[in-house]
Amino acid sequence: MAHQDESRAEAAELPAHVTPRRVVIVGGGFAGLFAARALRRAPVAVTLLDRRSHHLFQPLLYQCAAGILSEGQIAQPLRAVLRRHHNVSCLLAEATDVDAGARVVHARRPDGSELALPYDDLIVAVGMRQSYFGHDEFAEHAPGMKTLNDALDIRRRLYRAFEMAETAADPEERRQWLTFALVGGGPTGVELAGQIREIAGHTLDREFRTINPAEARVLLFEGSDEVLGAFGRPLTQRAARTLESLGVELRLGTRVTGVDAHGLDVLDRDGTTTRFAARTVLWTAGVEAPPIAAALARATGAQTDRAGRIAVQPDLTLPGHPEIRVTGDVMGLDRLPGLAEVAMQTGAYAGRHVRHSVEGRKKKPRPFRYLDLGSAAYICRGRAVVKVGRLHLSGFLGWLVWLLIHLAFLTGFRSRIGAVLSWSVVFASGARRERAFGTPEGPAAGKG
């Protein structure tokens, strides 16, 4: 421990006997990572706490689920990403509570043991998790898309469905295995819908003997009247047309009221409930804050919105707690969207201002201003929609811009090279290398 303190003081160019200011960052997503990077040269000792050991590039989760990219291409060990940041220690543990008076974060390690981490500055960057709008029982049959485990679970369900259809003796059962239902018409739902039609029409072409994978039905349920609502017209209309030309059936203005292992119940605007038989249901609608956000709000008296986002002041601190900053998706400020770019900019801003205060700068920080760099959604090979300010791109040009944006932001040089190779193969031939999936261990495993 003494050795660690010395090396950290040395890294931060402090005399060995001076204890550096302790900064705890909770969450190693985009916001936490950019906060840690902004503190690289600061004379502080940073502890980056995450319940996972990797930084996850969530925008490409669906490509991992669809078998284009591997886990390693979208998830990098936090330690490896921050190896040159000598003042940062990574810690695998889940923050469970905050004592704002004593300035301590309580956390639980994977073996269940408890930790108490004192801080001088706290940066909270815990992101959001999937919400089932009060119906958590849907999760068992309709996984969300937030973590690496979710992506691998979805990959297993997608490819297993075709295998099950191939051996189903009953035509109705076969139809159910070949019907895929997606709930939520935001970027993730749209991207997954496009992927499933591509897998069915191109990747699995000529591989099966009793089924024709191209006959797979993909249904996309969305509560509003359009998909990709945040992109505005005309991109929403173009995206809808592209999806329909791929064979995706759009069911707009609908609300899912029930999900089980054999399908889902859907309520129309006119009050009619229809049952859709589908053995694969995927959920991409809605987010909510993780429990630690509510614990922080209780500890500090901070306000939260309906989804549990914590309201922050314009400098991202909490009222009455200038030492606590909240960043990224879990932060509630000016209705900023849950985008990677918002997380990166708020994380970097928070890290920078901790550094300025440690360096003794007296000037009050300028309020955070978000620089909107636009958003992009991939629909299928060679087609994407991109919105940057007033510039609206779609089709092949949109896809090229999508490609450049994702290459620029993907963490790690090797991941970028690997992604380019995988995308080239998929683009040229439709083939996907990452189709392997595990089967759950159970009492029957290994028998027969």
Ligand SMILES: Cc1cc2nc3c(=O)[nH]c(=O)nc-3n(C[C@H](O)[C@H](O)[C@H](O)COP(=O)(O)OP(=O)(O)OC[C@H]3O[C@@H](n4cnc5c(N)ncnc54)[C@H](O)[C@@H]3O)c2cc1C
């Ligand atoms: C499928 C999908 C597709 C997306 N596509 C796009 C896109 O195309 N473009 C775009 O701009 N944005 C996209 N987003 C949104 C973008 O990924 C998020 O805005 C961004 O990841 C938010 O960053 P964050 O750091 O706030 O949270 P996250 O990236 O979610 O990171 C939060 C971190 O906190 C950790 N954590 C949570 N609770 C605790 C705890 N109690 N203790 C310790 N650690 C904890 C988590 O393990 C995680 O590592 C997408 C998101 C998803 C899920």
